[in-house]
Amino acid sequence: GAVVSQHPSRVICKSGTSVKIECRSLDFQATTMFWYRQFPKKSLMLMATSNEGSKATYEQGVEKDKFLINHASLTLSTLTVTSAHPEDSSFYICSAENQPHSGNTIYFGEGSWLTVV
């Protein structure tokens, strides 16, 4: 079946540095991918919609200059947390649809734990 892979699964970075998280659809092309943030025991909070070949659409309250999203190909979207601070520490998850707007199965990556020290 379709698989979405995230890398790295865990990353620790120093405060002030940038860190990149990759989201890949392994056996289907995804024109749209989604990035979520999840705090402990909380729901998934949509950060942005990543569109292949165009700018990402950010949800209200999400700093687009801090959370840079690039969807350079039909199988890869990246989230870069710039000038990371400890409050950016969180669990980040991506998802992708193989048929947009159809309600078909949405596949999630395994998630990435970011710790900023």
Added chain:
Amino acid sequence: AQTVTQSQPEMSVQEAETVTLSCTYDTSESNYYLFWYKQPPSRQMILVIRQEAYKQQNATENRFSVNFQKAAKSFSLKISDSQLGDTAMYFCAFMTTEYGNKLVFGAGTILRVKS
């Protein structure tokens, strides 16, 4: 008002018994998609069951079934013969053009299956 409401923050059930998780939602659309996702301690999001709003028949996947009440905007999940591996956070979600065809999640219900 919340778009997707899961009114049970935590629930527990004995192994082999049945448990029902509740979910209500709000939309003015007539066609949309409803989902239940399971998130075990590994944090991997796993699709449990999916329902299309225009289908009256309740979806079923093995031990998992839903009670979809469209007029009441209710979408509860029933887990039969609960197993220890069912212990997880369960999220109700829906997708509709009213909300940009993006998944909208409820707050989640932590389910603990006890032996």
